[in-house]
Amino acid sequence: MRLAYLWDSRKCIACGACIINCAANYPELRFEKEPNPMWKWLGANIRRVIREKGKPELRLLSCQHCENAPCVTACPTGASYIEPETGLVKLNKDKCIGCKSCIVACPYGARWLHPKTMYPEKCPGPVCEQLIARGEEPLCVAVCPAEARDFGDIDDPQSSISQKIKRHRVSRMLEHLGTEPKYFVVR
Amino acid sequence: MxxxxxxxxxxxxxxxxxxxxxxxxxxxxxxxxxxxxxxxxxEPLELQYVRTFCSMCGALCGIEVVLNGGKPIAVRAIDGQPQTGACGRGASLPWLYDNPLRLRKPLKRVGEKGEGKFVEVDWDTALNEIAAKLKAIVEKHGFKSIAITHHDIWSGYMGLFQYLFGTPNRVDHSGSCFGHGTVARRHTFGIEHHRFVDPDYDNANYVLAVGRTISTASMGVVNRVMRNENLRIVVVDPRAPEIAFTSAEWIPIIPGTDAAFLLSLIHIIISERLYDEEFLMRFTNAPFLIKPDGRPLVEADIREGGGTTVYLVMDAAATPPSLADHRRATRPLLLLPEERREVTLKDGSSVRVKTAFELLAERAAKYPPAEASKITGIPKDTIVRIAREFAAYRGVADDTWYAAKNGNEYDVVRALLILNALVGNIDRRGGLVFREDQGFPSFVTERTVEGRRVAETVYGARMPEAMFADRHAPRVDRVKYPENTSTFDVVFDAILKGDPYPIKALFLIGSSPMAREMKTSKVIEAYKNLELLVVIDVLPQDDVDYADYVLPDTIFLERDETTDIKWSLHAATHVQKKMLDPPPDVDARDALWIMFEIARRAFPERAYALGWKDEYADHKRYREEFMKSFEEAVKSRLASNWRMDVAVVRRELDEKGYIMFKPKEFGVRPYRTALPTPSGKVEIYSLRAVTVGMDPLPDQRPPLYTLPKAPNEFYLVNGKSPNVSVHAALMEPMKYLIERSVWMNPKDAERLGIKDGDLIELEGIDTGVKRRARVKVTERVREGVLFTYAQSAGRTSKLLPPDHFAREGINPHHLNDARPAPGTGGNTHNTSVRVRKVM
Amino acid sequence: MRGLILAGVGLLLILAGLSIAVAGWFTKSVHLVPWGVMLSAYVFFSLMTAGSSMINSIYTLFGYKGPAGELQNIVKAGVWFSLASALPAWTTILLDLTKPLNSYWLLLGFQPASRIAWMALLYGIYATVLIAELLYVLRYEPAKEVVKGLAAVKLAISLALVIVSLMLYPNLGQVFGVMTSVPGWFGAHMGLLFLIGAFYLGAAGQALFLYPYIKRYGSFFAGFYGRIMIISTALLTVAIAWIFITASHLPIAWVNYEKVLFSAPFWLIQVLLGIMGVAALALLALSRGYLQALPIASIFAIVAAAYMAYYLIVSPQLVLPEVLEGLTRVVDYHIAGDELMVVFGATLVGLGAYSLGMGILPLGAEEKPKRLFILK
CATH class of the missing domain: 1.20.5 (Single alpha-helices involved in coiled-coils or other helix-helix interfaces)
Incomplete structure (x- = not known):
């Protein structure tokens, strides 16, 4: 099983519901003055990238769950690892020493440093991790009103994400870096 | 040592x-x-999912709230819900529940209005004092001196409050929102509410959104739009709304010139013969013969004793083509042969008539693509392409929602509706359609029972006519602007000048005129002139600083409500479910209870007449008895309206959170049933407009504000995003998700030597009011135009912490001059400014 | 007496340094750049310690004592200086971590693909071998001939140290050089620059801090360190130029490096002080035997190397590529108080350790270990 994310750039209206839902993973940061100083953002794992020139273009950026993850390669203790059952990139906080090389190594800038625990954070957060383990959708996918998000097993040809990948024109971000991300962007 | x-x-x-x-x-x-x-x-998750509908903005989309350990943490969409949410506003509801800003206790003002100095008082004190003041006001000025305004929270109950306080002056915000479109819809279809007329997004091929972003408000609409994989969207707007990030095409336009653009499309479609002739002939008043004075030719004109509403057409079914009653003509001509143009009237004189269609063609011919391009700033070829695409796809032009931008929107919406009619896309699959009747009970109706007129509530209380006579006094804004559904600006005039008669008391229920009305200085002046201002809300909007009493309402997670699904074409109902009590330190009470309790203490007979009891002073009791029977009555009546078993209705609402009564049936009006227009048909040429002295055809009229001319003068347009609402803007996530900057195009920025992040001062050209904001340089706004989000910045309430993020930026309404649009009243959100770099 | 003062001052500096540094760790906040000045300081001190070891190995491995045994006479001070300047490196890098006390996972969960895991391993070996070398030289140096039976030991230790030091530089360089996420780092250039920089900084550190021990052999060391400084400065110039040329081909890397290149500090500190100043003073020392020129050159080199560590490590993180082509992530980094505390504290620890050693260890040529096997 390889779990992957899909984001449809043709449909996303930047409503922010996924981003704000994601903040449910970090209730301790809800009313912090600076919940995410590294991103100057909410305590959430999804951030917004907007092109202000030409046709307005948007990307919603969260962990790409790369098959060839630079953060896993860089991690000295093996705290950052790829979960064999699901293919998701996870963090074992017992082994993490907080060296931040995973944050530096990620070419997508998908990681941030939690201001209270000083651990690196990324998608999926603690709540979504449990939801996924129970076979439910992560909070970002569950809320999207524009049906611009999907999540599922790309090794299962019947899954809705596999069908969308087959049916639509999809691309991935920063493919030239060889990270083999599992976050598919429908164009 | x-x-x-x-x-x-x-x-x-x-x-x-x-x-x-x-x-x-x-x-x-x-x-x-x-x-x-x-x-x-x-910690292991203890999850609960409760279905309700969201009240973080006025759309009221159906959502599923995710609770963990009894606390709301997130929100989910509901697959299959006719209007499913949720956007960032809905997702931010966990921050509303226990927000430190939440109003906690009744507040009584102690300083001057605007100082923001309050003391906490208990409910009885607040309500008794308000009641006493109200009584005194009514004794001097009558019930009609009480005005109430609200947004979509509690809106179903507002009708009750009019009877409760015997005042006609419940005035909503449509004058600064959808009012202009409402008048245009009434004048074209007879059906006026923006929710009752909407594109069939599920089946449409091509949507033209002019003055409508689609992505800003109802996520239920967004859901339907995005599920339709075949849908092409073209959005025309001075700034790129959020939908421009999708595969939609964004066409920048000079503010206030939408009508010229649309008339140019109409001109191209007519001159290239791309219109649906059949539809125009049979189901619109395009073939109606119009006299030189602009009035329609009727039977009474040509024959003594003829009908005054029997409109005549030239029927080509006869040889030669002759005058006929439009209801009987089988081939009414859209274009008259010259030899048939002279009509002899009953007095022997003759007039040269034109068809409405010809008059429309003449009007549209003023805007050929080259001319329209000059006016709108849109390239000529684009205008031609859109016109041809619209006709080829049989497109649908959205009839707009929040339309009060430049003061000329009546014409814009008329043109939009005519455009839809030209391609015959009315009430067909994929066209501009009329919503199914909801069959949702009115909470209070006037009827005759046993020979006497009463106002009867849905739960069976009856108020005798004598008590509600006052309710039928002329409403202040309707005196001035009878055509519009409301023009709140007139309420300020009534407060300040007693024109047409004085308003002395104002209740703000979940609504902020300082966020939604123009010329904030006038709003503040009006507040200072009121004898009583009561704010019932959940968060400190700017208005609270001027209130005499601020009363904490419950939030939607803390109560039950049943309402029809607002933004669905189907007949459906959904419910709000109580899933929480207010936090322990928040002594919030329902606005409904507050109003009834004030009435009971001031005018007890009126409250009793509407079914209130003294025991309901206990909020718990009121919930358990009054509200419970209210809700049960609503469900009962709803079930009987739909001839269903109420137990079935209740179970569906309990389990699914919604119930679908009847899916949208297409091809009804004007095909099988007449439209409620004078002609019963789609009125390309508005006969109602003729009656009230307005132009029966749309035209490009200038905006109400002074246009920018100098190199440092700009249009200032404002709008929303799916994160903006008066309440959501104060939620912590919006610190990052709403930009409180002013957008400027790079070409303008370069010309003025302004860089991204610079501080500028904007001066309203018509008001001279100055405000400062940071600039965001972006191509997402057209040259010559500045954009800022409304309702979410430049907040001033003293109850907000001094460093609250919502204080940044500007409230553009301060700079606006509040000039009412002729005919419809209603204000303009856009204005013009002079810009100066500060640092 | 002098030793007592030195030892006492040393202990105080160590205490003070540790307190300040640990206090900095407690008040740790999120910095906008994940690897800030603490990492720069770590690189700086790493270069100094390993460079110092490499220079010592001219005697310990290659056997060159100098015409009058000068190098042999100062080797104890030299090795102690290597160890003392390693302490700030380890202090800053450990205190950059969120969980320094869990560092054993670096070895327990060793990831061969991770350059940082190798840093931990190599530093472990380095520390072990360096301490072994220290024990050896304190006991047995200077000696006319190698003690019987210990020749192999001496060879093994010094060879191991040289090998491990030579592995440290490219590995340290590649800690940054493998990061495709930071175009200004990505590539092979840092390893070589670190190697050259180690000699540059090692010579500078020794010429300054070993001054009490080398001044009696003035002209020799003027020539010795002077030569090393000139050669390393020349090579460093080439290496730095290589970095800028490489960066000029990568748009995002160039955004950062261009800012550095056209800034006053680069020309004043790196070029004027660090290259021209050091070269001129070293040349003066070399040609005229003026040992006194060297400490000044050292100070220039130290300042320049600190500045270089900043623009090599921190600057390239300030503008990074974004996922949409043509867009960048711009970071508004300012050095934070907690970082300064750690760096300052670590520096005091290094100075204090060196002073303590001067006070209680027999670092001088004539001094012998009398107490506790290695104390004087």
Whole structure:
């Protein structure tokens, strides 16, 4: 099983519901003055990238769950690892020493440093991790009103994400870096 | 003195250092363990999902709230819900529930209005004092001096309050929102509410959104749009709304010139014969013959005793084509042959008539693509392409929602509706359609029972006519602007000048005129002139600083409500479910209870007449008895309206959170049933407009504000995003998700030497009011135009902490001059400004 | 007496340094750049310690004592200086971590693909071998001939140290050089620059801090360190130029490096002080035997190397590529108080350790270990 994310750039209206839902993973940061100083953002794992020139273009950026993850390669203790059952990139906080090389190594800038625990954070957060383990959708996918998000097993040809990948024109971000991300962007 | 050898010294220092090291290491370990504990906290989830509808903005989309351990943490969409949410506003509801800003206790003003000084008082004190003041006001000025305004919270109950206080002056915000479109819809279809007329997004091929972003408000609409994989969207707007990030095409336009653009499309479609002739002939008044005075030719004109509403057409079914009653003509001509143009009237004189269609063609011919391009700033070829695409796809032009931008929107919406009619896309699949009748009970109706007129509530209370006579006094804004559904600006005139008659008391229920009305200085002046201002809300909007009393309402997670699904074409109902009590330190009470309790203390007979009892002073009791029977009555009546078993209705609402009564049936009006227009048909040429002295055809009229001319003068347009609402804008996530900057196009920025992040001062050209904001340089706004989000910035309430993020930026309404649009009243959100770089 | 003062001052500096540094750790906050000045300081001190070891190995491995055994006479001070300057490196890098007390996972969960895991391993070996070398030289140096039976030991230790030091530089360089996420780092250039920089900084550190031990052999060391400084400065110039040329081909890397290149500090500190100043003073020392020129050159080199560590490590993180082509992530980094505390504290620890050693260890040529096997 390889779990992957899909984001449809043709449909996303930047409503922010996924981003704000994601903040449910970090209730301790809800009313912090600076919940995410590294991103100057909410305590959430999804951030917004907007092109202000030409046709307005948007990307919603969260962990790409790369098959060839630079953060896993860089991690000295093996705290950052790829979960064999699901293919998701996870963090074992017992082994993490907080060296931040995973944050530096990620070419997508998908990681941030939690201001209270000083651990690196990324998608999926603690709540979504449990939801996924129970076979439910992560909070970002569950809320999207524009049906611009999907999540599922790309090794299962019947899954809705596999069908969308087959049916639509999809691309991935920063493919030239060889990270083999599992976050598919429908164009 | 003990002599210390070198060795001893070293040993001592070493021991000391060692101790310090050990101590430091221990303390470091403790801190590390604490950080780890916080990080490792993997509490198992205790999840609950409760379906309700969202009230973070006025759309009221159906959502599923995710609760963990009884606290709301997130929101989910509901697959299959006719209007499913949720956007960032809905997702931010966990921050509303326990927000430190939440109004907690009744407040009584102690300082001057605007000082923001309050003391907390108990409910009885507040309500009794308000009741006493109200009584005094009514004794002097009558019930009609009480005005109430609201947004979509509690809106179903507002009708009750009019009877409760015997005032006609419940005035909503449509004048600064959808009012202009409402008048245009009434004048074209007879059906006026923006929710009752909407594109069939599920089946449409091509949507033209002019003055409508689609992505800003109802996520239920967004859901339908995005599920339709075949849908092409073209959005025309001075700034790129959020939908421009999708595969939609964004066409920038000069503000206030939408009508010229649309008339140009109409011109191209007519001159290239791309219109649906059949539809125009049979189901619109395009073939109606119009006299030189602009009035339609009727039977009474040509024959003594003829019908005054029997409109005549030239029927080509006869040879030669002759005058006929439009209801009987089988081939009414859209274009008249010259020889048939003279009509002899009953007095023997003759007039040269034109068809409405010809008049429309003439009007549209004023805007050929080259001319329209000059006016709108849109390239000529684009205009031609859109016109041809619209016709080829049989497109649909959205009839707009929040339309009060430049004061000329009546014409814009008329043109939009005519455009839809031209391609015959009315009430067909994929066209501009009329919503199914909801069959949702009115909460209070006037009827005759046993020979006497009463106002009867849905739960069976009856108020005798004598008590509600006042309710039928002319409403202040309707005196001035009878055509519009409301023009709140007139309420301020009534407060300030007593024109047409004085308003002395104002209730703001979940609504902020300072966020939604123009010329904020006038709003503030009006507040200062009121004898009583009561705010019922959940968060400190700017208006609270001027209130005499501020009363905390419950939020939608804390109560039950049943309402029809607002933004669905189907007949469906959904419910709000109580899933929480207010936090322990928040003594919030329902606005409904507040109003009834004030009425009971001031005018007890009126409250009793509407079914209230003294025992309901206990909020718990009111919930358990009054509200419970209210809701049950609503469900009962709803079930009987739909001829269903109420137990079935209740179960569906309980389990699914919604119930679908009837899916949208297409091809009804004007095909099988007449439209409620004078002609019964789609009125390309508005006969109602003729009656009230307005132009029966749309035209490009200038905006109401002074246009920018100098190189440092700009249009200032404002709008929303799916994160903007008066309440959501104060939620912590919006610190990052709403930009409180002013957008400027790079070409303008370069010309003025302004860089991204610079501080500028904007001066309203018509008001001279100055405000400062940071600039965001972006191509997402057209040259010559500045954009800022409304309702979410430049907040001033003293109840907000001094460093609250919502204080940044500007409230553009301060700069606006509040000039009412002729005919419809209603204000303009856009204005013009002069810009100066500060640093 | 002098030793007592030195030892006492040393202990105080160590205490003070540790307190300040640990206090900095407690008040740790999120910095906008994940690897800030603490990492720069770590690189700086790493270069100094390993460079110092490499220079010592001219005697310990290659056997060159100098015409009058000068190098042999100062080797104890040299090795102690290597160890003392390693302490700030380890202090800053450990205190950059969120969980320094869990560092054992670096070895327990060793990831061969991770350059940082290798840093931990190599530093472990380095520390072990360096301490072994220290014990050896304190006991047995200077000696006319190698003690019987210990020749192999001496060879093994010094060879191991040289090998491990030579592995440290490219690995340290590649800690940054493998990061495709930071175009200004990505590539092979840092390893070589670190190697050259180690000699540059090692010579500078020794010429300054070993001054009490080398001044009696003035002209020799003027020539010795002077030569090393000139050669390393020349090579460093080439290496730095290589970095800028490489960066000029990568748009995002160039955004960062261009800012550095056209800034006053680069020309004043790196070029004027660090290259021209050091070269001129070293040349003066070399040609005229003026040992006194070297400490000044050292100070220039130290300042320049600190500045270089900043623009090599921190600056390239300030503008990073974004996922949409043509867009960048711009970071508004300012050095934070907690970082300064750690760096300052670590520096005091290094100075204090060196002073302590001067006070209680027999670092001078004539001094012998009398107490506790290695103390004087």
């Amino acid at each position: 003990v002599s210390l050898t070198r060795r001893d010294f070293v040993k001592l220092a070493g021991a000391f250092a060692g101790l310090a090291l050990v101590g430091g290491a221990a303390y470091a370990a403790r801190t590390q363990v604490q950080r780890m504990a916080l990080a490792q906290k993997k």
